[in-house]
Amino acid sequence: GENVEQHPSTLSVQEGDSAVIKCTYSDSASNYFPWYKQELGKGPQLIIDIRSNVGEKKDQRIAVTLNKTAKHFSLHITETQPEDSAVYFCAASKVATGTASKLTFGTGTRLQVTL
Amino acid sequence: NAGVTQTPKFQVLKTGQSMTLQCAQDMNHNSMYWYRQDPGMGLRLIYYSASEGTTDKGEVPNGYNVSRLNKREFSLRLESAAPSQTSVYFCASRPSGGSEQFFGPGTRLTVL
Numbered sequence: 001g002e003n004v005e006q007h008p009s010t011l012s013v014q015e016g017d018s019a020v021i022k023c024t025y026s027d028s029a030s031n032y033f034p035w036y037k038q039e040l041g042k043g044p045q046l047i048i049d050i051r052s053n054v055g056e057k058k059d060q061r062i063a064v065t066l067n068k069t070a071k072h073f074s075l076h077i078t079e080t081q082p083e084d085s086a087v088y089f090c091a092a093s094k095v096a097t098g099t100a101s102k103l104t105f106g107t108g109t110r111l112q113v114t115l
Numbered sequence: 116n117a118g119v120t121q122t123p124k125f126q127v128l129k130t131g132q133s134m135t136l137q138c139a140q141d142m143n144h145n146s147m148y149w150y151r152q153d154p155g156m157g158l159r160l161i162y163y164s165a166s167e168g169t170t171d172k173g174e175v176p177n178g179y180n181v182s183r184l185n186k187r188e189f190s191l192r193l194e195s196a197a198p199s200q201t202s203v204y205f206c207a208s209r210p211s212g213g214s215e216q217f218f219g220p221g222t223r224l225t226v227l
Contacts, residue, residue, distance in 0.1 A: 001174070009155070032214050043119075043205050043218030044158070089157060095214050099165065101146070102173065103216060105157040 002027040004092050006106025013080050014114055021109045023090035024072040030092040033066060033073045034103070038087045047088075048075070051095075080113045087111070117141055119219035121206050127225045128196045136191040136222050138206030145211040147189035149173075149181060151202040152221075158205065164189055166211075196226045 003026040013019050025033075031052040036044035050057045050064045050073065057064050061080075066073040077084055087110050091103040122137045140147065145166045150158040160173030164183040178200060180192045189208075193200060203223050207216040 004157075006157075034215065036218075041220075043207075043220050045218065046215050049214065093214070101209065101214065102148075102160055102163060103158075104174075105159070107155060107157040 002030060002092055002094075002104040004090060004104050004106045006090050006109060008109060009107065010110045010112070012112045012114060015080060015082060017080055019075075019077045019080055019084070019111055019113075021075045021088055021090070021111070022072060023074070023092075023106050024070075025092040025104075026071065027092070027094070028068075028071065029094050032093045032095040032101070033064070034091050034093075035062075035064060035075050036089045036091065036105075038089065038108075040086075044089060077111075080111075082113050082115065085111060085113045119206055119208055119217055121204075121219040121222050123222060124220070125223050127227065128193075129227050130197060132196050133192070133194050134196065134224075135193075136204055136206075136224075137188070138190065138219060139188045140206075140208040140217070141187065142208060142210065142217065143186070144208035144217070145186070146209040147183065148207040148209070148216065149179075149189070149191045150205045150207065151175065151200075152205060153202050161191065161204075196224075198226045200224065201226045 034049035038044040063076040090106040095101045148163045149161040162181040167186045206219045
């Protein structure tokens with residue numbers, strides 16, 4: 001089955017700096033790579049995703065890059081703000097019509113943005 | 116539109132007791148999922164249901180059973196709780212043709 005590794009497990013940055021979280025996956029058939037943000041006491045919420053036919057996607061201060069050859073993808077947050085402090089999870093999935101499209105999650109990165 | 120709801124929010128059980136975690140979604144989604152979240156291990160899939168009337172095992176199904184009662188509801192049952200099942204449990208749903216999974220707020224379960 002799929003295996004997703006995520007680094008680092010904790011990350012502390014100063015407000016305004018950039019943060020980068022990296023993930024690798026093992027199954028070359030995976031074609032969907034979402035990133036979820038989990039705030040304290042809440043369920044994970046999708047913040048950005050990328051499909052295997054795209055190398056990069058950006059949404060305001062958040063961007064994701066995908067290297068299919070190396071089987072790794074990264075989350076980039078620029079101009080970090082205190083409200084970016086949370087746990088971030090990467091995931092990988094084989095999305096196909098008519099299937100349940102199970103997600104395999106990384107182990108999470110706790111991001112702390114300090115003033 | 117409440118999204119995905121889970122009950123209860125917190126539960127304490129003694130070893131050997133049974134209980135059912137409830138999950139419901141009002142978004143007319145086809146697929147539903149149960150995950151457990153443990154420190155340092157991310158979210159691991161317990162069971163899932165691709166559509167009403169079907170259920171399948173995920174990565175860590177031992178000690179659990181599920182029921183897809185109808186399109187809205189997907190319950191998780193612990194028949195004989197063990198301390199190793201102490202965890203936070205999340206339910207999620209996904210629309211047909213979509214990729215995003217929508218998560219509920221979670222149930223924090225402690226087994227003594």
